[in-house]
């Protein structure tokens with residue numbers, strides 16, 4: 001059987017395994033429900049227009065749009081609770097929506113229902129500067145929070161390329177270019193307020209609690225981090241903050257090959273340099289970024305580095321890093337010291353996805369997202385680059401290599417069935433390769449609809465069944481973002 005057919009069978013089998021809860025989901029939101037929703041939020045905060053529904057039925061990925069039946073914009077948690085209760089009573093699916101920047105189809109309304117657009121809940125509720133934490137509503141984005149914090153000397157470091165909502169980032173367990181040093185959403189969420197499917201309100205670490213650690217019972221906070229809207233609607237998140245570093249230095253460093261870059265990354269991590277950022281862009285991605293942002297970097301595999309600390313400690317880190325880099329054939333480092341230069345450099349990295357897509361105007365993007373134990377990174381990234389060449393695919397590589405996480409960004413035409421098939425087969429080989437060395441099918445983008453077929457291979461039968469039992473316990477009617485994750 002051709003690999004393409006095997007993949008289809010695997011995905012279908014995985015979907016069949018999902019035991020639907022007993023209650024049948026209502027297929028459409030009828031007029032009665034629509035009126036009740038409008039009574040809660042007011043007529044200006046509910047829409048059934050096709051354009052609005054289509055805008056909410058897709059994210060930034062290639063996954064096909066499936067519009068919800070209605071979009072609502074609640075303005076506070078009390079409204080979210082009332083809306084959820086209405087959906088629960090009428091067995092209507094609910095799909096939480098942050099900023100729609102996800103790339104695994106998380107907001108696609110697989111079974112229609114009500115999309116909860118949370119962008120009008122934009123309060124920064126509690127800032128505890130002395131405790132280094134803050135509580136935000138779901139409409140607050142990472143850039144908005146850091147703009148608000150600018151004058152406090154504090155910041156929040158988790159930075160996916162997009163200006164995503166912080167609660168959406170919690171929902172997908174997002175990470176970014178600072179994760180090597182500061183952690184991902186998993187490490188940086190201290191508490192979540194969640195509206196459950198039936199409208200009950202849960203505080204995952206207890207109402208009003210914002211400690212640096214706790215061992216009080218099960219870790220409900222991390223159950224909801226990465227739950228992708230399938231267990232409840234996050235209506236606020238309490239996040240850890242960090243002091244802004246006194247000194248910052250960024251550099252761009254050309255490397256002889258992706259293998260050398262991977263091996264050098266390992267050695268830098270082992271040397272104990274507390275790297276704030278270490279990102280790899282391969283030659284194809286450097287070319288794409290140069291074209292997209294009008295830059296003139298050498299077109300070869302390149303490490304983007306950043307060091308944080310006091311002026312003296314940054315100098316010390318740079319000395320050690322330069323020694324390690326020279327042992328792996330690194331070229332001349334180009335430094336970005338002024339804040340504006342650094343911003344330009346990292347903006348190019350954050351927009352790598354759009355730079356890759358711009359290589360083929362009018363294309364859509366298929367982003368892979370494997371993460372492997374860091375010692376396996378050089379081998380896996382080298383084999384992947386060879387596979388791309390043999391498969392005749394243009395898939396620029398960008399990697400958060402300090403975490404063993406990398407992406408191939410494949411730009412393709414929605415109409416090219418054969419090319420799409422080659423991409424699907426390539427992605428399958430990549431995930432298989434990552435799982436074989438103890439890695440994961442997704443380091444940061446989540447399962448959504450795209451990775452459902454791999455969850456069984458990754459966590460095993462018992463792991464998947466426990467996830468489904470948890471889902472049934474919290475969402476017995478199967479209304480929360482159906483068709484995703486499990």
Ligand SMILES: Cc1cc2c(cc1C)N(C[C@H](O)[C@H](O)[C@H](O)COP(=O)(O)OP(=O)(O)OC[C@H]1O[C@@H](n3cnc4c(N)ncnc43)[C@H](O)[C@@H]1O)c1[nH]c(=O)[nH]c(=O)c1N2
Pocket residue numbers: 059060095096097098099100101102103105106107118138159160161162164165166167168169170171172173174175176177228229230232233234235350351353354444445481484
């Ligand atoms: C250019 C570019 C670059 C990147 C990325 C995207 C793009 C376009 N991303 C992916 C994306 O930004 C990331 O997944 C965000 O966490 C998505 O946040 P949104 O608010 O947009 O969630 P979005 O609205 O897309 O929803 C994503 C999922 O979370 C759920 N959800 C959203 N808000 C919720 C809430 N309040 N309560 C419950 N569920 C909720 C949704 O139902 C859906 O399942 C990424 N990611 C990453 O981790 N690292 C990276 O480096 C990048 N880089």
Ligand SMILES: CC(=O)C(=O)O
Pocket residue numbers: 161349350352353367398407
């Ligand atoms: C798309 C993505 O995750 C990145 O550019 O890192």
Ligand SMILES: [Mn+2]
Pocket residue numbers: 176400407444
């Ligand atoms: Mn990424």
